[in-house]
Amino acid sequence: xxxxxxxxxxxxxxxxxxxxxxxxxxxxxxxxxxxxxxxxxxxxxxxxxxxxxxxxxxxxxxxxxxxxxxxxxxxxxxxxxxxxxxxxxxxxxxxxxxxxxxxxxxxxxxxxxxxxxxxxxxxxxxxx
Numbered sequence: 001x002x003x004x005x006x007x008x009x010x011x012x013x014x015x016x017x018x019x020x021x022x023x024x025x026x027x028x029x030x031x032x033x034x035x036x037x038x039x040x041x042x043x044x045x046x047x048x049x050x051x052x053x054x055x056x057x058x059x060x061x062x063x064x065x066x067x068x069x070x071x072x073x074x075x076x077x078x079x080x081x082x083x084x085x086x087x088x089x090x091x092x093x094x095x096x097x098x099x100x101x102x103x104x105x106x107x108x109x110x111x112x113x114x115x116x117x118x119x120x121x122x123x124x125x126x127x128x
Contacts, residue, residue, distance in 0.1 A: 004117035008041025009103065011116050017123045018087075027058065029090045029123045035069070035116075036083045037101070039076040044106040046075045047082070052099040052116070058092030075106070093123030 003012045018030040039045055052064040067073065074082040088097060098118035104111055 002117040002119045004115040005040075006114040007112050008039070008043075009045065009101075009112070009114045010036075010038040010040055011101070011114060012036045012038075013117060013119045015119050015121060017093075017121075019124065022123065024093065024123070024125050027091045029093045029121075030087060031090065031121045031123075032085060032087045033097070033119065034083065034085050036081060037074075037076065037114075038081040039078055041105075042078050044075060044077045045103040045112065046106060047073055047101050047103050048111075049102045050099060050116075051102070052097055054088060054090075055096045056090045056092055057094040058090065069101075088121065090121060090123075093125055095121040097121060 001012055001014045013033055013035050015031055015033040018032055021030040022028055049067050054062040070084045070086055076082055096118055099116040101114040103114055
C-alpha cells in the first residue's frame, strides 16, 4: 500500500493483479486498485474530479480525466473517509499510475489538488 497526504487529506492505494481476468498471450493484463481517502483536515471537502496518469511499458503515457470517482462526488466531513475500487488494463504486464483529485473545501470554496501516490502495476505471470 502506498500513501500520500495533501493538506490533511490522506490517500492510500492498494493494487492487485487479476490473473483470472488477464490474458498475457493476448497482451491483456487486468489490475484492480482499492483507494481509501481520509479527511484528516478540519474542513469538509467534496471530491469534484480526478486526473490519472497511466504508464504502460508496452505503450506511452495515457491521461484519464473525469468527474468524481466511480460515478460519485463524495462529500467528506472532517474525520470521515471514502473508499472505492476501480481497475486498469495494460497491454504489458508492467506499468504504474499516479494522479490527482481536485477537491473543494466547502467552507471557502478553495480548490485543493490532492496527490494520488504513484503505485506500481506488476503482473505476477509466473504464479499459476
